[in-house]
Amino acid sequence: MYILRKSVVVFKYLFLVLVFVDIHHGFNKKISIMILLFLFSTVIMINDYVRNKILNKNSKYKYVSLVFTICGAAVLKYFVRGLGASGYIFFSLAELFGVKGKLLKIFFLIHGTSFFIVSILNIGIPNTIDKLSNVGMSIVSYFAVASIIYSIKMIQVEKEETKQLNEKLKLANIKLQEYSLRVEDLTISKERRRVAQELHDSLGHSLMALTMHLEFAKKVIDSKPDKVKVVLEKSEKIAKDSVNDLRKAVNALKEEREIEHLNEAIKNLIDNFEIAGGVKINFNEDMSMDNLDINIKNSIYKTIREALTNSIKHGKSTEININMIKSNEGINLIISNNGVGCDKIIKSNGLNGIENRIGLLNGRVSYFSGKNSGFSIEANIPI
Incomplete structure (x- = not known):
């Protein structure tokens, strides 16, 4: 535009x-x-x-x-x-x-x-056939040009609305991820029933409402590009999956989720974040990672999850690279994006959480960024 x-x-x-x-x-x-x-x-x-x-x-x-x-x-x-x-x-x-x-x-x-x-x-005054014909041609040409300009303008408006819809869907997907993570990370205690009811009243209703909105959106935008329809269908699936996860959590909140198959879990996570070509996530699969200690796999998964959320929500990234390298010394995890970056890194709760998790495994975390140069996280975990 x-x-x-x-x-x-x-x-x-x-x-x-x-x-x-x-x-x-x-x-x-x-x-x-x-x-x-x-x-x-x-x-x-x-x-x-x-x-x-x-x-x-x-x-x-x-x-x-x-x-x-x-x-x-x-x-x-x-x-x-x-x-x-x-x-x-x-x-x-x-x-x-x-x-x-x-x-x-x-x-x-x-x-x-x-x-x-x-x-x-x-x-001149249309008192002859020629002049009358010229006036008629002038009127026809005016409305023809006006119609063309109006059509172009409407196409622009539709494209802008589609773009805004994509942005809203991206934000909705990120929020879904964040809500799902809260459910996933809940530690069960004496407040189990209270927390379950609170989740049901807030998250459950919100996700159901979002599902209904996305289903409605899918019905009314069949005339829009196919990519938008794919976005709606994927977002609808994510919303329904989140509702199902919530019901399971309400029925029996269990201990913190343990990642058994790390590569599969990461690929599922990536699939949820990749929306309509808005962001491309590259991941080098390494099946040997599935044999790691459960605590290491959980920490790697949560680090990647937090990095993806920050990259899309705050970094406005369109491409993210996830590299996991296993050696005799340990695990080297590098997550980089092509987002807006920053000159000064201010650690949020998410970045502090990454450092705390990796620190409990005697590992260390480094950050690299620059204005318009993207953002990178490098974590080293001994094994």
Whole structure:
């Protein structure tokens, strides 16, 4: 969408340049009129720049500026005959379709009226078949161009809505992961029944509501790209799985989950985080890791889980690499991403939790980052 907007701006100013050329070509023998038209065109150009770059989106002056552009373009079309002025008058339509409510009707009426008045003035009173035909062609061409611009605008809006939906689904998936982790990490004590009821009342209802919303979304966006549908189906599955996990937890909360098959657990974790191509996670599978001590496997799993959550939620990463290397000295775990990074690392509860878990195994953790250089976690665990 950004590229499309830039292209529209480029073509808009290109047509203004053509207006200057047409003014010079048509009025080079009438210097005073040529200078006035040059000045008037320059004022319109400055007005457009101020409206698009300086004025606030909801400023009333922005609407005044848009009206000035519409009327100014009509004046240019009347005095300056040529492709430049004829094309430039349509560019304000693109902005016009961004206005909502009654204002859209008012602006469209102003634009259409200006166009038709100038067309009739240029063609003359339609008292002959030729003139009447020219007026008719002018009307048809106006609505044809308006329809094309409106269609392009609606496609832009749909793409933006799809993008926002993807972002919401990503955040929803991360929250699901976080909620699932809370259930997974609960240590059972004397408050078992109270915690189970609390989880059922809050997490259970929230996840069920999310499932219903995603099912509804899946029904109404069949016309959207297939990728979005895949996202919805995957998110729906994650939500239902989380509800099933919750019911199991409520029925019988057990001790902290133990990771038996580390590689399989990590791949399942990755599958839940990979949404519609929004993030790519590379993982080098090593089956020998499944033979490690249960405490080491649990710590590795939780470290990867925390790193994935932070990479997507805070780092805005699109690619994450997970490397596990086993040697005689120990395990070397490196998790890196291509996110925004930071110049100064401020340790959150999640990073402190990683250090504490690895520290209990006599291991050590290092962090590497830089602005726009991603973020890396390296953990070394002796075996």
